[in-house]
Amino acid sequence: MRKLVITVATAAAALLALTACGPNDQSAAEAAGQAASAVAGSSPSPSPTHEPLERNTTSDEDRPGTVLAKVADTAKFGQILVDAQGMTIYRYDKDDNNPSKSNCVGNCLVKWPAVAWAPGASIPGIEPRLIGKVVRPDGSQQLTIGGWPAYRFWTDKVPGDVKGQGVGKTWWAITVEGKRAHEVSVESGSGY
Numbered sequence: 001m002r003k004l005v006i007t008v009a010t011a012a013a014a015l016l017a018l019t020a021c022g023p024n025d026q027s028a029a030e031a032a033g034q035a036a037s038a039v040a041g042s043s044p045s046p047s048p049t050h051e052p053l054e055r056n057t058t059s060d061e062d063r064p065g066t067v068l069a070k071v072a073d074t075a076k077f078g079q080i081l082v083d084a085q086g087m088t089i090y091r092y093d094k095d096d097n098n099p100s101k102s103n104c105v106g107n108c109l110v111k112w113p114a115v116a117w118a119p120g121a122s123i124p125g126i127e128p129r130l131i132g133k134v135v136r137p138d139g140s141q142q143l144t145i146g147g148w149p150a151y152r153f154w155t156d157k158v159p160g161d162v163k164g165q166g167v168g169k170t171w172w173a174i175t176v177e178g179k180r181a182h183e184v185s186v187e188s189g190s191g192y
Contacts, residue, residue: 092170
């Protein structure tokens with residue numbers, strides 16, 4: 001009998017430790033109780049059906065389904081959109097924004113990789129209604145801001161680079177409204 005009690009206690013403790021990283025503490029306790037009952041030879045009681053508890057322990061940038069992008073305040077262009085690594089995001093004048101359509105295909109995508117869209121996308125500092133997606137010709141989904149498909153530029157190597165600004169008079173850093181970024185006049189008080 002003593003051996004059975006030690007076995008049940010050990011099994012319950014091990015299962016509790018393994019399930020501690022589960023979706024919520026109630027599930028871990030139920031699983032441990034079921035394991036103890038099973039080892040003791042009784043049938044486990046059915047667990048109640050419930051929705052997992054939603055915990056708000058991560059930031060918007062870490063939450064699954066969120067585009068990892070943010071608003072950057074720059075001295076030269078004001079507020080523009082950058083990716084999670086601080087790399088500038090651009091728009092292309094030859095694309096369409098109503099309805100959204102990307103015209104950057106083939107070799108264009110080598111120099112201007114599309115920014116992927118993710119379900120439930122949100123970007124802190126940008127109105128949710130401005131965030132969208134477009135389905136590319138290859139079936140992949142691309143982030144849009146204000147209807148404009150979003151890209152990065154292959155020669156931007158470090159955060160803060162904006163080497164794609166004005167390329168071919170068609171590529172522009174994108175603002176939080178989805179517009180072309182323009183140089184901010186320091187005289188107007190808008191710069192640093």
